[in-house]
Every structure is written in structure tokens, then in C-alpha cells.
Amino acid sequence: MEAAPEGxxxxxGGGGGRASDLSTGRKLVPWSSWAEWRLVRDGLFSxxxxxxxxxxxxTPTPHPPARKFLSKxxxxxxxxxxxQIAAWxxxxxxxxxxxxxxxxVEIRLRDPFFRNVMASEDALESExxxxxxxxxxxxxxxNGFVENSHKKTGxxxxxxxxxxxxxxxxxxxxxxxxxxxxxxxxLLRLAAIKAFDWLKxxxxxxxxxxxxxxxxxxxxxxxxxxxFLKDKDLVKAKAGSKRKRSEKLISRSIKYVRRLYYTCxxxxxxxxxxxxxxxxxxxxxxxxVQQTDSLDxxxxxxxxxQISNSDTKIIVAKLSKKEPxxxxxxLKSVIEMIETLEGLENKGESNACLPAKIKxxxxxxxxxxxxxxxxxxxGCIRLVHEKVLSSDRNAVPCFCLAxxxxxxxxxxIIGERCIIDATLLLIEMASNNVKxxxxxxxxxSLGGLAKDSTIPKSTKEIESVDKAxxxxxxxxxxxxxxxxxxxxxxxxxxxxxxMSEKCNRWTxxxxxxxxxxxxxxCSFSSTSVLPTLDVIDHELKDxxxxxxxxxxxxxxxxxxxxxxxxxxxxxxxxILEISRPSPECEISNMPELTFPLKGRLLVGGVWxxxxxxxxxxxxxxxxxxx
Amino acid sequence: xxxxxxxxxxxVVVPLDWAGAAATVSSEPAPPVVVVCGPKNxxxxxxxxxxxxxxxxxxxxxxxxDTDVGQPEFSPPGCLSFHVVDKAFxxxxxxxxxxxxxxxxxxxxxxxxxxxxxLNCLFHLYDYFVEKYRCSVSETIPLIVNTPGWVxxxxxxxxxxxLRYICPTIVVQIRISVxxxxxxxxxxxxxxxQTGPNMINIDAPFRDSMNRSLLIQKDSYGMxxxxxxxxxxxxxPSDISLTTNKELAYALTSLPPYEVSISDxxxxxxxxxxxxxxxxxxxxxxxxxxxxxxxxxxxGRSIPWCVGLGIVRGVDVQRxxxxxxxxVPLKHLQRVDLxxxxxxxxxxxxxxxxxxxxxxxxxxxxxxx
Numbered sequence: 001m002e003a004a005p006e007g008x009x010x011x012x013g014g015g016g017g018r019a020s021d022l023s024t025g026r027k028l029v030p031w032s033s034w035a036e037w038r039l040v041r042d043g044l045f046s047x048x049x050x051x052x053x054x055x056x057x058x059t060p061t062p063h064p065p066a067r068k069f070l071s072k073x074x075x076x077x078x079x080x081x082x083x084q085i086a087a088w089x090x091x092x093x094x095x096x097x098x099x100x101x102x103x104x105v106e107i108r109l110r111d112p113f114f115r116n117v118m119a120s121e122d123a124l125e126s127e128x129x130x131x132x133x134x135x136x137x138x139x140x141x142x143n144g145f146v147e148n149s150h151k152k153t154g155x156x157x158x159x160x161x162x163x164x165x166x167x168x169x170x171x172x173x174x175x176x177x178x179x180x181x182x183x184x185x186x187l188l189r190l191a192a193i194k195a196f197d198w199l200k201x202x203x204x205x206x207x208x209x210x211x212x213x214x215x216x217x218x219x220x221x222x223x224x225x226x227x228f229l230k231d232k233d234l235v236k237a238k239a240g241s242k243r244k245r246s247e248k249l250i251s252r253s254i255k256y257v258r259r260l261y262y263t264c265x266x267x268x269x270x271x272x273x274x275x276x277x278x279x280x281x282x283x284x285x286x287x288x289v290q291q292t293d294s295l296d297x298x299x300x301x302x303x304x305x306q307i308s309n310s311d312t313k314i315i316v317a318k319l320s321k322k323e324p325x326x327x328x329x330x331l332k333s334v335i336e337m338i339e340t341l342e343g344l345e346n347k348g349e350s351n352a353c354l355p356a357k358i359k360x361x362x363x364x365x366x367x368x369x370x371x372x373x374x375x376x377x378x379g380c381i382r383l384v385h386e387k388v389l390s391s392d393r394n395a396v397p398c399f400c401l402a403x404x405x406x407x408x409x410x411x412x413i414i415g416e417r418c419i420i421d422a423t424l425l426l427i428e429m430a431s432n433n434v435k436x437x438x439x440x441x442x443x444x445s446l447g448g449l450a451k452d453s454t455i456p457k458s459t460k461e462i463e464s465v466d467k468a469x470x471x472x473x474x475x476x477x478x479x480x481x482x483x484x485x486x487x488x489x490x491x492x493x494x495x496x497x498x499m500s501e502k503c504n505r506w507t508x509x510x511x512x513x514x515x516x517x518x519x520x521x522c523s524f525s526s527t528s529v530l531p532t533l534d535v536i537d538h539e540l541k542d543x544x545x546x547x548x549x550x551x552x553x554x555x556x557x558x559x560x561x562x563x564x565x566x567x568x569x570x571x572x573x574x575i576l577e578i579s580r581p582s583p584e585c586e587i588s589n590m591p592e593l594t595f596p597l598k599g600r601l602l603v604g605g606v607w608x609x610x611x612x613x614x615x616x617x618x619x620x621x622x623x624x625x626x
Numbered sequence: 627x628x629x630x631x632x633x634x635x636x637x638v639v640v641p642l643d644w645a646g647a648a649a650t651v652s653s654e655p656a657p658p659v660v661v662v663c664g665p666k667n668x669x670x671x672x673x674x675x676x677x678x679x680x681x682x683x684x685x686x687x688x689x690x691x692d693t694d695v696g697q698p699e700f701s702p703p704g705c706l707s708f709h710v711v712d713k714a715f716x717x718x719x720x721x722x723x724x725x726x727x728x729x730x731x732x733x734x735x736x737x738x739x740x741x742x743x744x745l746n747c748l749f750h751l752y753d754y755f756v757e758k759y760r761c762s763v764s765e766t767i768p769l770i771v772n773t774p775g776w777v778x779x780x781x782x783x784x785x786x787x788x789l790r791y792i793c794p795t796i797v798v799q800i801r802i803s804v805x806x807x808x809x810x811x812x813x814x815x816x817x818x819x820q821t822g823p824n825m826i827n828i829d830a831p832f833r834d835s836m837n838r839s840l841l842i843q844k845d846s847y848g849m850x851x852x853x854x855x856x857x858x859x860x861x862x863p864s865d866i867s868l869t870t871n872k873e874l875a876y877a878l879t880s881l882p883p884y885e886v887s888i889s890d891x892x893x894x895x896x897x898x899x900x901x902x903x904x905x906x907x908x909x910x911x912x913x914x915x916x917x918x919x920x921x922x923x924x925x926g927r928s929i930p931w932c933v934g935l936g937i938v939r940g941v942d943v944q945r946x947x948x949x950x951x952x953x954v955p956l957k958h959l960q961r962v963d964l965x966x967x968x969x970x971x972x973x974x975x976x977x978x979x980x981x982x983x984x985x986x987x988x989x990x991x992x993x994x995x
């Protein structure tokens with residue numbers, strides 16, 4: 001409507017002028033990354049070939065069998081997208097289009113017309129109810145887009161809707177259902193499809209286009225740096241001014257990359273790793289083993305190959321002077337990559353280039369560790385001990401190195417020269433007390449290797465040695481705690497003793513490095529990482545214990561009951577957690593798990609309750625051991 | 627006026643009818659229970675502060691039941707709380723954070739989200755007051771109940787319920803010039819024939835040239851954000867200078883948080899249904915109420931006491947650890963086994979730190995123009 005004043009009508013801009021529709025600065029959103037947003041988007045639109053639905057609406061057979069499979073398959077993704085949006089909603093700040101799209105999907109999931117009714121119990125049979133749901137969603141859509149400006153400007157809803165581009169049928173339905181009789185379900189279904197399409201176009205597609213491709217951006221910058229570096233080499237002989245200019249350009253690009261690194265450290269690491277990998281001798285032809293995002297590798301692979309391995313190293317070295325922890329993060333990823341390759345090899349996958357790849361990666365390990373050492377010696381990396389809290393961005397807690405070391409030791413190719421050298425360097429860097437303990441380790445594992453160098457057996461041995469060290473660690477930290485004597489409390493039934501058992505459930509974190517709210521410091525590199533927030537399976541089993549309890553008394557009783565059976569709690573959660581550890585926590589943090597294990601000991605694979613005397617006995621034996 | 631606190635700011639001029647009302651209340655023979663009600667922005671909180679300053683010299687300690695979850699007097703937003711105040715307000719116009727004696731986390735800035743729970747929290751706090759400060763004679767102290775700007779609809783119904791439950795000795799109603807926006811005159815919460823408490827009507831203090839009440843418009847969103855920022859500033863010792871929000875935000879990212887095992891706490895979503903599988907997606911980087919589930923055995927109502935607010939600043943699902951930032955001291959924290967998630971939005975200024983920007987604050991977000 002040309003009469004509408006500028007800037008009042010359109011809320012979520014559709015057509016042109018995209019730049020003005022984007023927020024200039026940062027905005028609080030309920031998703032933790034665009035990847036998460038994309039996943040939800042794909043889920044919401046998974047089950048919907050629009051044409052098929054349209055055809056269906058013309059021939060009103062309730063359950064067209066041809067669509068049976070499709071809807072059944074799509075339903076899974078759709079509903080998981082909806083539950084993700086439920087989580088977003090609980091955080092607040094959910095954009096209107098997302099909210100309304102989810103509403104339409106949820107209603108459709110309950111509409112027998114769009115799905116196989118037999119498939120689930122929550123289908124809604126009442127046409128009246130469905131009509132009510134559809135018209136409410138449509139009403140909220142129209143109001144959500146225009147109501148604010150309606151109040152501000154006094155223009156009519158239909159005028160404003162036209163400016164925003166909302167299909168007229170939706171505006172009419174809003175009017176009819178709020179002021180007159182409820183529109184027919186047939187009409188509502190058609191309108192819902194229309195609304196859905198409109199939302200896809202106006203919000204989901206526009207936002208998709210607006211999200212910058214981080215990896216491409218980063219690659220471009222890295223190429224720029226590389227280019228400048230080459231340039232610098234060429235003009236080395238020439239006069240200072242030109243060289244200075246290119247130096248300036250380099251530092252500016254590096255600054256830019258650092259900014260990208262702050263927003264998404266793990267992406268930077270994976271792109272750099274890509275560069276390393278792509279330059280591996282035979283890797284260019286088969287990329288099936290390549291686990292990192294190979295999505296945009298294809299389109300830019302020709303540029304990628306221009307940066308040679310050595311050039312990448314120069315860039316990484318330059319970057320790491322400013323961001324030393326980047327090296328640790330890369331090292332961790334390289335080791336993990338070797339782990340996966342080894343896994344493939346052990347599975348008997350016959351792939352000619354596997355050993356070469358591993359070898360290539362191993363050389364990187366040594367290079368990385370050497371660089372870390374250099375940075376440490378020059379004071380760029382400051383190693384800090386536990387309990388020394390530091391807000392220094394370049395501080396690296398000692399245990400990070402220790403953990404990397406453990407990871408390294410677990411590799412079955414420990415015999416590689418590069419790896420041995422890297423290991424020794426790392427040991428040297430790790431602080432004294434760790435050093436002593438660990439000095440024995442490589443000796444042990446190398447010994448095992450010498451005996452029989454075919455892989456599977458020695459892996460096991462190293463693992464068992466590792467596990468033993470972990471256990472030692474755990475016992476020690478457990479014994480350090482004064483309240484280890486939980487068993488003496490005896491009476492477990494009453495609430496009070498349980499409260500006193502729990503008197504240390506909150507602690508201050510022992511080591512911490514500054515990291516954005518919503519992220520956690522990686523325990524290997526102390527760089528910030530976005531944690532995986534999906535609930536681990538076994539926790540879901542306790543569903544009924546931790547449901548939406550809204551201050552109701554009978555639920556409270558159940559809750560108390562839950563606490564008065566600590567054994568039960570132990571059985572369900574902690575033991576499962578211990579006995580089925582994910583690879584990450586297996587090696588990382590046994591000491592932190594002392595609580596659920598209090599008073600229990602792994603004896604022959606079973607967690608047994610032990611008395612205090614028994615523990616003390618172990619303690620004294622441990623002293624002899626140490 | 628005679629009873630005004632000497633330290634009250636010079637520009638605060640107390641109108642005559644206010645002074646009279648306050649004097650009447652403070653001269654009651656027995657410690658009064660006063661409910662202050664009236665429309666939004668009419669000056670309820672200001673009057674309550676004035677009254678509190680007046681009651682203090684006589685009683686030494688005054689109870690204060692803070693029921694405005696949107697703009698609480700002493701606690702961060704989203705809380706209902708009971709305080710025992712022994713220090714006069716130096717600033718009559720602005721609220722200040724003080725330690726609560728008892729607190730319930732309602733988890734939204736409007737009581738309309740869940741009237742029943744809201745009233746239960748309120749009654750729970752009032753019961754606590756009666757039990758502790760009314761049953762034993764020696765301890766008797768007066769109570770001031772400040773209400774949100776309830777005039778109509780669901781809010782009015784809640785006010786009626788609340789007045790019936792509390793049975794105040796004095797009700798002070800502030801009225802503005804637009805009659806339709808006032809509460810009904812008289813004892814609107816009682817059936818006819820019942821005798822009620824002392825009723826005092828006073829006018830909103832500011833008027834324009836045509837004698838219409840001037841309401842003090844407040845930027846409530848900005849005030850709430852300020853409140854939360856102030857609250858989390860308490861995580862640091864007062865001798866650390868954190869003058870700007872930027873400094874505070876950076877300090878919060880570097881502050882070693884508290885950690886607690888996931889299996890040691892229970893998460894309750896107060897106002898939304900969240901699937902179990904999504905619980906950490908929902909909780910990460912949000913504000914939660916830290917509450918104690920077992921402390922409620924004394925009363926029939928199972929409303930957990932809240933010891934304060936925290937920010938779930940990170941979740942490590944694999945290790946089963948939650949990282950929480952809170953100004954609540956560790957010894958009070960030990961009993962906390964409930965995390966209550968409401969709809970108290972985390973201040974954006976705390977998430978935007980240069981070089982340490984929260985992942986929940988991306989750029990290029992499609993939004994309104």
C-alpha cells in the first residue's frame with residue numbers, strides 16, 4: 001500500500017532491500033548456532049512436497065495410501081524439530097515466524113487428513129477443534145506480523161498485511177474467525193498450506209540466504225594471507241614501503257581470522273585441518289575417510305590446493321603467536337583424526353593410502369608439539385596449575401597437556417618416531433608431578449610394543465595401563481576428601497542424612513579459562529567450545545522422575561522418594577554413566593565423578609560398596625605403590 | 627513534613643494527604659499489616675518506602691512483602707520475597723537490592739502467567755511471616771505489602787484473593803484522576819455487610835495544570851535489565867571496580883563458575899513444557915532460580931524456597947556437569963537441588979563481550995524493520 005509510511009509496514013522484509021532487514025548488530029536468539037537453526041529448518045520442511053499436498057486437497061480421500069510412507073518418515077523429523085522449538089520457546093526471544101511455523105507443523109501432525117491416523121494416538125478427530133487450532137494459528141500469524149505497526153500507525157490490518165505481503169486469504173480468515181463464524185476446515189487447510197509456503201519464503205529462505213558461510217569466508221581470508229605472504233617473499237629485496245604495506249595487510253587479515261576464531265573456534269580448526277589434509281599425498285582422489293565437513297571443499301578445492309602444506313604451517317604459526325591455544329586445539333583434532341583412521345584400519349578396511357595418511361598426520365603432531373614448546377619457552381603460553389585462577393587468555397591449565405599426552409599415548413601407532421618425539425616433548429612440558437607419573441607410562445607402552453608390534457594386542461595393553469592410572473588418580477582424589485567416610489553414616493533412609501551426604505554437591509571449578517557464556521573451555525586445549533547439549537540416552541530413562549513438576553504436593557512426595565533411595569539413583573544413572581563412557585569422558589575426568597561413586601569401588605568390573613576400613617587399607621597400599 | 631527521613635532527597639516533596647496517611651498508619655496502637663494498592667505508576671512503591679521509613683523509628687524492624695514480580699523492591703525480577711528491613715531508605719524514588727529473608731521464584735515478570743502458583747507463593751511467604759513474626763508476642767513487627775498495579779481482570783481477581791487471605795489492618799489505595807483506571811472505591815474485596823479494615827484513599831502525587839494525575843512512565847524493560855546486571859555484579863567483591871557493563875560482562879566470562887553434577891539437581895521448567903531430550907538446549911545460557919526442594923516440609927504448600935538466581939553458563943553433558951554463575955555464597959548453595967527455569971531473560975549486555983561473544987548473540991539475524 002503506497003499510502004503506508006516507510007518503515008512501518010514491513011516487519012520481516014520479503015522482497016528487495018534485504019540489507020535493511022538484517023539486524024545491524026547482534027541479536028539474542030534461542031539457537032546456539034546457525035547449524036542448529038538449519039537442522040530445525042530441515043526438520044520442519046522434511047515431510048512436505050507441496051505439490052503432493054495440493055493434489056491431495058483436491059481429492060478428499062482421508063488417508064491416501066501413497067503418502068503413507070512419506071508422512072510416516074517425515075513425521076519423525078518434524079516432531080523432533082518441534083521439540084527443539086519447544087526448547088527455544090522456553091528460552092524466550094523466539095522470533096514470530098519460527099513460533100508460527102512450528103504451530104502449523106504441530107497442528108498438521110495431529111490432523112488425520114495429513115497423516116496416517118493409525119500411526120499415533122494424539123491425532124485429533126474433532127473437525128471443530130482442528131478448525132479452531134488452524135484459525136488461531138492463522139490469527140497469530142497475521143497479528144504477529146502487523147499488530148505492532150497497527151497500534152502505532154492506525155492503519156488497518158488489511159492495509160498493513162498487503163504491505164508485508166501476507167496472502168489475503170489469511171487476513172480474511174483472521175477477520176472471519178475472530179468476528180464471525182469459524183471458517184470451514186477445508187478452507188483452513190488450504191490456507192494453512194499457503195501460510196506455510198509464505199513463511200518459508202519470507203522467513204526461512206530469506207534467513208538462509210542472509211547467514212554468511214563462515215567456512216568460505218575463512219578460506220578466502222586464509223588465501224589472502226597466503227597471497228600476501230608470497231607477495232612479501234617476492235618483494236623482500238625491494239624497498240621498505242611496499243613490504244610494510246603487505247605486512248599491514250597480513251596483520252589485518254590475521255586480525256580478521258582471529259575474530260572469526262573467537263566466534264567459532266572449532267570451525268577455524270576444522271578448516272585449517274582441511275588444508276593440512278588436502279595436501280596429504282594421495283588424499284585428493286578419495287575423500288571418503290575425510291571426516292571433516294567436505295561440504296564446501298568441492299567448490300573451493302582448486303583454491304585449496306594452492307596453499308601448500310608448508311604455507312599452511314607458516315600461517316598457523318603466525319596465527320598461533322596471537323592465539324597460542326589454537327595449536328592445542330589443532331593437536332587435539334589431529335590426534336582424534338589419527339584415532340579414527342586407526343579405527344578404520346583395525347576394522348580391516350583395506351585402503352592403500354591409510355598408512356600414508358596416518359604418517360602425514362603424525363608428522364603434523366610432531367610439528368605442532370614442537371611449536372607449542374616454542375611458544376611455551378617464549379612465554380606466549382603460560383602453563384597454570386589447578387586452583388590458580390587466571391583471566392589470562394593465553395593461560396593453559398597443566399592438565400590440558402596431561403590430557404593431550406594421555407590421548408597421544410593411547411594411539412596404537414605409538415611406535416612412530418614422530419609420535420615418540422612428540423610424546424617426550426609433551427612430557428617435558430607437563431609439570432613435575434605429572435612428569436614422574438607419566439615417565440613410566442611410555443616405557444610401559446613402548447615395552448608392550450616391542451614385544452609384539454601387531455596392533456590390536458598392544459592397544460589393549462596400553463589401554464589397560466591407562467585405565468589403571470585413571471583409577472589410581474581417582475582413588476587418590478577420593479581419599480583426599482575428608483568426607484570419604486560416607487559409609488559410617490549408616491542410616492540412609494532419613495532425609496537429613498541424605499542432605500548431609502550431599503553437602504558438597506556444589507564446588508567452585510578448579511580451573512577455568514575465560515570463555516563466552518553458553519560455551520565451556522575444552523579440557524584439552526582450554527579454547528572455548530560449544531558443548532553438545534543433547535541428553536545422553538540413559539538419562540531419558542528417568543523421564544518420569546524429572547518431568548514438569550509444577551509445585552504440586554504429590555509430585556513433591558515422589559521427589560522426596562527419589563532422594564530417599566540413593567541406591568536406586570546410583571543404579572540408574574551413575575553406574576551406567578561409568579560403565580558406558582563415551583570416548584571423551586573415558587579418559588578425561590574420573591576425579592570429577594567421585595560423588596556418585598562415593599563409597600563404591602570397581603572390583604572385578606562391578607561397583608561394590610566398600611567400608612571405610614577397606615578404603616583405608618587400599619590407601620595404605622597405594623602409598624606403597626607410589 | 628515531620629516524619630520524613632532526614633536523608634530523603636531534597637526534591638522529594640511529600641504531598642499533604644500522603645503525610646497524613648503515613649502518619650495515621652504509624653500511629654496505630656498495634657503493629658499494622660498494611661496493603662498498598664492502586665494503578666500502575668501511581669506511586670505505590672514510593673509510598674511504601676515512605677511508610678517504611680516512618681515505621682522504622684518506632685518498631686526498629688519492619689516486614690516488607692514484595693509481590694511485584696515485574697519490578698521488585700529488593701530482589702531481582704521474577705521473585706516474590708519477604709524482607710525484614712532495619713535500615714531506612716535513603717532514596718525514596720528508586721529500588722535497591724537487599725538480601726531477602728525468604729524468597730520464592732515465580733519466574734515471570736507478570737503474575738498473569740500462572741495466577742494460582744503466584745498466589746500460592748504469596749500465601750506461603752505470608753504464612754512464614756505470621757508464623758515467625760506474629761505468633762510470638764515479643765517478635766511482633768509491622769508488615770507492608772506492596773502490590774503490582776492491579777486494577778482489572780485477572781489481576782483484580784488476584785488482588786481480591788490476596789486481600790481476603792491476608793486480612794490487613796489497613797488498606798491504602800492510591801487513586802488517579804482517570805476514574806475508570808482506579809480500583810473500585812471502598813472494601814471491594816469483601817461481601818456486603820462484612821466489616822473490614824481501616825481504608826485510606828490518597829491521590830497520586832503529581833498533577834498537571836488541568837489537575838490530571840501525571841503518571842511516572844518507566845522503562846520497565848531497561849529497569850529489569852539494570853536490576854539483573856546489578857544483581858550479578860554481586861558475584862564480585864565490592865572492592866573490584868566494575869563500572870561499565872562491558873567490564874562486568876568480561877569479568878563474568880572469566881569468573882570460575884560453580885559446578886554441580888547434573889544428577890544432583892533437578893530441573894523444573896515453570897512455564898513451558900520442554901521435552902526431556904531438549905532440557906540442556908533449553909537451559910544453557912539462561913537465568914534460573916536456585917531453589918531447595920526439601921526445605922518445604924514445614925508447610926502444606928510445597929513451594930521451594932529460592933536462595934537466589936544463577937546463570938547456567940555452560941553444560942558439559944558428557945561429564946555430567948553444569949556450570950553456574952551466581953552471587954549466592956557457596957554455603958547457601960549446598961542445599962540447592964532445584965533449578966527453576968522461568969522466563970527471566972538474560973541481559974543482552976552480559977552476552978556481548980569483545981572476543982568472548984556468546985553463541986546466542988549472532989549477527990545477520992533477520993528481524994523487524
